[in-house]
Amino acid sequence: MKNNISKKTELVANWQTLMRVFLKPEDEESKLILIKYMEQILFGLHDFLKKHVGITEEVSLKELSMRFTNTAINKNPEKKLTEVITELIEDIAPHAVNVASPYFIGHMTSAIPFFMVHLKAIVTALNQNLVKIETSKVVSILEKQVIAKIHRIIYKKNESFYKEHVQNVKTTLGCFTKDGTLANITALWVARNSLLAPTKEGFSGIEKEGIVAAYKAYGIEKCVILASRLGHFSLKKAGGILGIGNQNIIAIDVDANNRIKLGLLNKKIKEIKQTGGRIKILSVVGIAGTTETGTIDPLEEIGMLCSENRIHFHVDAAWGGPTLMSEKYKHLLNGIELADSITIDCHKQFYMPMSSGMVYFKNPLILNSIQYHANYVNRPDSVDLGIKSITGSREANSIILDCALKIMGTQGYALLVEHGIETARKFAEEIKRRSDFQLITSPELNILTYRICPANIREKLSENNFEQRQSINEKLNKINRTVQRLQREAGKSFVSRTTLSVGSGQKENIVVLRCVIMNPMTNINILRKILDEQEEIYRCYMQEGRGINQAESVPA
Numbered sequence: 146m147k148n149n150i151s152k153k154t155e156l157v158a159n160w161q162t163l164m165r166v167f168l169k170p171e172d173e174e175s176k177l178i179l180i181k182y183m184e185q186i187l188f189g190l191h192d193f194l195k196k197h198v199g200i201t202e203e204v205s206l207k208e209l210s211m212r213f214t215n216t217a218i219n220k221n222p223e224k225k226l227t228e229v230i231t232e233l234i235e236d237i238a239p240h241a242v243n244v245a246s247p248y249f250i251g252h253m254t255s256a257i258p259f260f261m262v263h264l265k266a267i268v269t270a271l272n273q274n275l276v277k278i279e280t281s282k283v284v285s286i287l288e289k290q291v292i293a294k295i296h297r298i299i300y301k302k303n304e305s306f307y308k309e310h311v312q313n314v315k316t317t318l319g320c321f322t323k324d325g326t327l328a329n330i331t332a333l334w335v336a337r338n339s340l341l342a343p344t345k346e347g348f349s350g351i352e353k354e355g356i357v358a359a360y361k362a363y364g365i366e367k368c369v370i371l372a373s374r375l376g377h378f379s380l381k382k383a384g385g386i387l388g389i390g391n392q393n394i395i396a397i398d399v400d401a402n403n404r405i406k407l408g409l410l411n412k413k414i415k416e417i418k419q420t421g422g423r424i425k426i427l428s429v430v431g432i433a434g435t436t437e438t439g440t441i442d443p444l445e446e447i448g449m450l451c452s453e454n455r456i457h458f459h460v461d462a463a464w465g466g467p468t469l470m471s472e473k474y475k476h477l478l479n480g481i482e483l484a485d486s487i488t489i490d491c492h493k494q495f496y497m498p499m500s501s502g503m504v505y506f507k508n509p510l511i512l513n514s515i516q517y518h519a520n521y522v523n524r525p526d527s528v529d530l531g532i533k534s535i536t537g538s539r540e541a542n543s544i545i546l547d548c549a550l551k552i553m554g555t556q557g558y559a560l561l562v563e564h565g566i567e568t569a570r571k572f573a574e575e576i577k578r579r580s581d582f583q584l585i586t587s588p589e590l591n592i593l594t595y596r597i598c599p600a601n602i603r604e605k606l607s608e609n610n611f612e613q614r615q616s617i618n619e620k621l622n623k624i625n626r627t628v629q630r631l632q633r634e635a636g637k638s639f640v641s642r643t644t645l646s647v648g649s650g651q652k653e654n655i656v657v658l659r660c661v662i663m664n665p666m667t668n669i670n671i672l673r674k675i676l677d678e679q680e681e682i683y684r685c686y687m688q689e690g691r692g693i694n695q696a697e698s699v700p701a
């Protein structure tokens with residue numbers, strides 16, 4: 146320690162330095178310094194973002210993890226703000242993932258408009274807490290307004306409906322959540338409480354009495370949720386958290402277009418009804434943009450089925466929701482207005498910073514089934530938004546969405562949505578033109594999957610029986626896994642991979658490359674380069690004598 150002191154002035158934590166951290170800069174000089182920091186963040190980071198893509202293996206994860214093993218916190222300050230910022234820009238950013246690159250097309254996280262950084266900074270500076278009006282005032286009111294705006298895009302109720310509800314303290318059209326997972330959980334929580342509501346016979350509701358009492362009061366053995374097998378894993382989490390058990394999230398098979406099989410869904414509902422009420426359907430979930438393939442379930446038909454059978458219809462539009470902004474493609478989501486609840490993520494196709502989700506409800510009173518009060522906050526009939534929310538304290542993401550809608554207009558978002566869909570379609574055509582590739586799922590929205598599978602192998606696959614096909618597919622799976630990994634490690638571009646279960650009879654598991662086209666800077670030329678690179682990697686790999694037949698010797 147003594148040596149350190151002699152080398153440089155030791156930093157100390159005392160009242161004087163503390164006050165400096167909390168107070169606004171008083172003189173011109175300190176103002177200039179703070180502005181310099183902001184510049185450093187905005188432009189220093191941007192320079193970095195232009196350079197790297199994905200996790201480059203220059204420094205391996207193992208090596209990185211060895212740099213982060215010190216678990217002691219210094220008693221005295223270690224660094225000044227300027228040093229910390231420099232370190233973030235020089236040491237952390239280069240080893241983070243450049244999700245903003247147009248060559249980064251693997252996930253639902255992408256570039257965001259530049260203004261989002263400013264809006265986020267303002268939200269931080271204001272530091273409002275939406276749990277109650279006393280810590281947010283007008284921001285709670287603004288939040289109700291922006292929720293009504295999005296509700297209107299989805300449900301298209303008339304002017305008087307929105308006049309009545311926009312600032313009504315007794316009703317709620319939706320709420321902000323931390324993410325899509327919590328939005329789905331909120332929707333299913335509400336569905337559960339509506340299904341197992343208080344009864345005239347004296348049962349005071351599942352929220353109060355718990356699952357055992359509820360099942361007893363209703364004379365049921367279990368509750369289930371039905372969704373296509375492409376449902377997001379947050380539905381399973383909901384099953385666990387809501388106490389119905391995640392094995393009771395029942396996966397319904399999908400058709401060749403990856404949409405839930407309506408016949409099977411109908412059959413399942415009938416089957417369950419025949420139990421004479423011993424099993425209850427908590428909700429049927431339709432997906433508007435599956436995470437893996439971007440496909441949309443037949444929402445209209447599912448909606449009708451649900452209303453005939455009086456089942457809560459939830460639509461998981463975490464991904465596809467903003468498609469409603471596009472006049473050209475909003476018809477893809479026809480039937481979404483039949484949903485009792487809808488999830489939409491802000492940090493996906495609303496291009497907002499991490500992380501923010503939303504859930505919307507058709508019935509403005511339905512959220513009452515999850516309301517909580519406390520004496521110090523959230524008094525009944527106040528505007529306190531925390532009354533009906535899974536989250537407690539939370540930031541004012543509504544400000545960001547509202548400003549973004551003002552800056553972009555629905556047309557701005559429509560352009561992004563349309564660019565994604567149309568570029569994905571061009572990409573699909575390009576994949577079909579190249580003999581080494583096989584398109585697996587065509588883009589309905591802006592997500593598609595394909596794999597390396599040369600034309601001659603495709604022929605073999607179509608001729609052979611199941612066992613032979615399986616063995617070929619296993620080899621192809623290894624090749625695709627390897628090519629995906631090598632491309633990621635090369636650090637120029639990034640596509641993700643997943644495993645899909647395909648085939649009309651016996652299912653085969655195939656590894657596919659998955660692309661999400663949401664960055665407006667991603668164009669067909671870039672996509673061609675990404676395919677070129679994959680072809681190149683594949684060719685080298687074959688030349689090394691590790692052909693399809695030797696593929697097993699390659700580490701996955």
Ligand SMILES: *Cc1c(COP(=O)(O)O)cnc(C)c1O
Nearest residue numbers: 324325326377434436461463464
């Ligand atoms: C992304 C996604 C979710 C979960 O959202 P998070 O924000 O990651 O929690 C749920 N459903 C679908 C269809 C999604 O694409």
